[in-house]
Amino acid sequence: MTEPRTTLASRLAARLFDREINHRVDLALAALDDTRDRLLRPIFAALPLSNTRDRPDGERLDLLRQSLEAWRTNPLARRIVELTSQYVVGGGIGLDCRHQTTRLFLQEFWEHPLNRMDSRIIEWCDELTRSGELFILITTDPAGMSYVRAIPATDMAEISCEENDLEQETRYVLQDGRSYRGRSALTDTNGLPPFILHYAINRPVGALHGESDLAPLLKWLARYSGWLEDRARLNRFRTTFLYAVTLKGSTSVERRKRQAELNLNPPSPGSLLVKDEAETWETLSPRLESSDANEDGLALKKMIAAGAGIPLHFLAEPESSTRTTAESAGGPTFRHYEQRQEFVLWMLRDVLQAVCLRAVRCGRSLDPKAAIEIRGTDISARDNSELAGAASQIVSAFSELHSRGLIDDAELLRLAYRFAGEVVDIPALLQQAVDNHPKSVENPVDKQSEFGS
Incomplete structure (x- = not known):
């Protein structure tokens, strides 16, 4: 008889007090959560805000390690990376600058034994394809000569940016705790601290990190290797x-x-049975x-x-x-390599401009605003021959119209360079011709302005 009475009492207590007990427990848990949040809020506030367009750090580092391992062990991955460097860098990169002193300094920097830019460019292009980004550490000696080193993307722990602009990166923190400033160090008047320039490819809008060209291929490279094995x-x-x-x-x-x-x-081969x-x-x-x-x-x-x-x-x-x-199947591939070559040439030009600014800070008589020309080799020799034939035919056809005054010099140059596959500034070319030969060349732009007046 005791057990039924206990069961009835428990049911009665649950009916009367269960709601109040649950309410008190919820209040206690909420108070505990608020206390924990207040204690942890300063810690979370000190942490950098995560960027939703970037992969999580663990996933990003794992992807970088997988890409490196695929490049080391998979022949197809190695070949894909090599093809990009062979087409983008090709036979080498040409460097020129009209300012004589600046050009000599840039050549000195380019050929310095601690820089070796001719061979280093291939390493950078490989790393850019393999990791999707490059972190270039630039250090400068008191004489104004700078030295460049690439830092592996896996060594980068944190990137700090301006509050209102993700593209203005201010500081880089490595996994070992070392910290370097960004591009703002070029305008720093306190000494010559080393700084980092960051370049990324395959980067979504609003993200900080780029992605490897091998990233979408890793799964299929592994499957092909397993199938082949x-x-x-x-x-x-x-x-x-x-x-x-x-x-x-x-x-x-x-x-x-x-x-x-x-x-x-057992019967041996060739025996009778x-x-x-x-x-x-x-x-x-x-x-x-x-x-x-x-x-x-x-x-x-x-x-x-x-x-x-x-x-x-x-x-x-x-x-x-x-x-x-x-040959026709290679057309889109060549366009891809041309775009990558344009990015690499812009990256090198940006590095050289930063090097010149550092040299000027050390007292070297350079022109920091001098135009630096970086030239790459042609992607496809067949395209060059076809463009040369097209340019020759179009110039021959339209020269007759030009001689009769139906088109001016600017239009003839525009057609010639268009069919040659080059993008140039036509008014600048004409002005340069007028400056070099003022008596023999007449600028059609000025001529048209005279007629308009």
Whole structure:
């Protein structure tokens, strides 16, 4: 009788006091949460705000490590990175500046044994493709000579920016605790502190970090490597086989006895085998089905080539037996390499301008505003020959119109450079010709202004 009374009392207490108890517990938990929040709020306030357009730091570092490991172990990944550097850098980078003193200083910086820019550019282009960003550390000696070093993206722990502009990066903190200023150090009047310049590709708008060209390919590179390894393992045992011996009307004891005899003295290759009708000999060998496997491997390789933006014949996989088809497939790839080359040339020009500003701070008589010209090699020699033919034909066709006064010098130059594939400032070219030969060349821009007046 005691147990039912206890159950009834508990039910009655729950009905009367359960809501109040839950309310008191909720208030206690809320007070505990508020206290914990007040204690942790200063800690969270000191932490940098995360950028929602960037990957989480753990995922980003893991992706960088995977890209580096793929470049080290996967031949396709290594080849994709090498192709980018071979087309972007090509035979080298040309440097020129009209200001004589500035040009000599830049050549000295370029060829300095601690810089070796001709070979360093290839390393930078590889790292840019592999990691998606470059952190260039620039240090300057009292004589005004600067030295550049690339810091691995995995060593970067934190990037601080202006509150109202993510593109104005002010400070970089490394994993070991070292801290460097950003571009603002160029205008610092207190000494010559080392600073970092940050360059990124494949960076979404509003993000701080770039992404590797290999990032979307890592999964497919791993799948292709696994598929190829399985096919190689199967192909290794392609010539192996087993004998399957069938004994008609035999018992299990007789079969085990016959198997023991054959295992003791297996038939050697080229030997004769005499048997009766009671035994049937067959061979079992692997069936590779190579035709089906070839389609599977080609599909994986197409996915890799599409992600890298290169045709299949760049990866030793001929798509067509005709040369014309293979050459036309390289058009989008060359455009991709041209865009990457423009970025690399701009990056080098920006580094050289920063180096010149540092040299001026040390008292060198340079012109920090002098135009620095960085030239890269042509991406495709075939395009050059086609453009040269087109330019020659268009100039020949429109020269007759120019001689009759139907078009002026500016229009003829515009057509010539357009079909030559070059983007130039036509008024600047005409003004330069007038300045160099004032008596023999008439500026059509001035002439048109006179007619208008």
